[in-house]
Amino acid sequence: MLSKKTKYGIKALTYIARQPSKKPVQTAEIAENENISHKFLESIMVQLRKSGFLGAKKGKGGGYYLIKDPAEIRMTAVIRILEGPIAMVPCVSLNYYEKCDDCKDEETCSVHQLMIQVRDSTLKVLGNNTLADITKDKEEGS
């Protein structure tokens, strides 16, 4: 299950990416429009800034703005920062690997084998989707 943190984070990034101008966007505005707890969102924005996705400006007219081109922001990166591992089991995680303490042999573990496949297919989808991709409203006819 995706945490609200990640969900809100992606929504906020999308909100900013959809802005016509490049002026900073306030968390209060995003929170209101996306029905997110303001304070909770603030903590998420700080994390996204510290991770290099956003820049911030204080005071009146301040807010958050994108640092990179939306087409350069892969969903894998966003989710890894906000959610943590993409894999459903630590023993198949590429970035957050951890050995199972119950499992003797990963090679013969059925869960391991299966979860590698799930991880790879998920990785493919998230790696192919950038912020630019998910920002555009629905695919319009070809």
Add this chain to the structure above:
Amino acid sequence: MLSKKTKYGIKALTYIARQPSKKPVQTAEIAENENISHKFLESIMVQLRKSGFLGAKKGKGGGYYLIKDPAEIRMTAVIRILEGPIAMVPCVSLNYYEKCDDCKDEETCSVHQLMIQVRDSTLKVLGNNTLADITKDKEEGS
């Protein structure tokens, strides 16, 4: 993240499927070999039995046995019973759908769009894998 419950459940099913004979297997044996808390595993087995995956026999020589052919048991079914929804967000779940209370319009929600893709790719993998598939040890060279 996959719960231990689901992980243990899959391991137990695999353990039984790997048995050479069709005799019932005791939870104590599985628990010991797979390093699972016995009592915890018991509760999982009961659930798998009630869901129609396993049969049970009490008393000496008793235990659990598979009811269906392993090739007929899809991982989607097992995971839906033990873990719940496969989708990462309730609003894209096929079997456990729930509307987000923050989201006004699913169509324009970037998270929604993205998670549909993740769901579909995961579903594909889990739907293509049966208990028979994950039971066999590693693919041997062609």
Add this chain to the structure above:
DNA sequence: TTAATAACCTACTATTCCGATAGGTTAATA
């Protein structure tokens, strides 16, 4: 018929994490 076995049932609990709240501090603008 009795003892042993193993599934089954109910209840409780410790720990962790999530989502949020509260209240204040710093920096930039008007």
Add this chain to the structure above:
DNA sequence: TATTAACCTATCGGAATAGTAGGTTATTAA
């Protein structure tokens, strides 16, 4: 100098997870 909005620290209730404990029922074998 006042206002604004990011930033920081601390706290907290509730839910879920992963288990523990202790007993009951049904089946088998001696």
